Amino acid sequence: MVSCMANLLQHMLGADIVVRHAHMELAEPSIAAGFADCVRNGASEVIAFPYMLSPGKHVTRDVPRLVAEAAQAFPQIAYRVTGAFGVHEKLAELIALRAGVELARQPTPDEACRCWDIEGRVGSCGAACAARSATVASAN
Numbered sequence: 001m002v003s004c005m006a007n008l009l010q011h012m013l014g015a016d017i018v019v020r021h022a023h024m025e026l027a028e029p030s031i032a033a034g035f036a037d038c039v040r041n042g043a044s045e046v047i048a049f050p051y052m053l054s055p056g057k058h059v060t061r062d063v064p065r066l067v068a069e070a071a072q073a074f075p076q077i078a079y080r081v082t083g084a085f086g087v088h089e090k091l092a093e094l095i096a097l098r099a100g101v102e103l104a105r106q107p108t109p110d111e112a113c114r115c116w117d118i119e120g121r122v123g124s125c126g127a128a129c130a131a132r133s134a135t136v137a138s139a140n
Helices: 002-013 031-040 057-071 089-099 130-139
Strands: 045-048 078-081
Touching (some): 031 045
Parallel strands (some): 045 078
């Protein structure tokens, strides 16, 4: 499935961007092999996206470590690791679509960036918090 998603994303982004998939463990290609494949195919920057819903230890510790180790072989290549999917209106939309349920409303831009914790505790869903992400983005 991960390779199919990479192929779909490659199709959607076009030939100017190199898209490759990799696995942290238990399957090939490894993160090191995926990183190298990106460089061999002309990437001047490698952006690793952990294909995971929430920011657990793999997303916050293991994947960044493995990407940094892979990057050591290519010191001329910039790299970064994104966050996990987290809380996002497009994921909510996809869940409704898969469930066959019509959306009653689309969130406004302000709603999309608000905290969705029932008690309004910004950051209660960790690094995936939409409100926390919006705060970080507006500070940059």
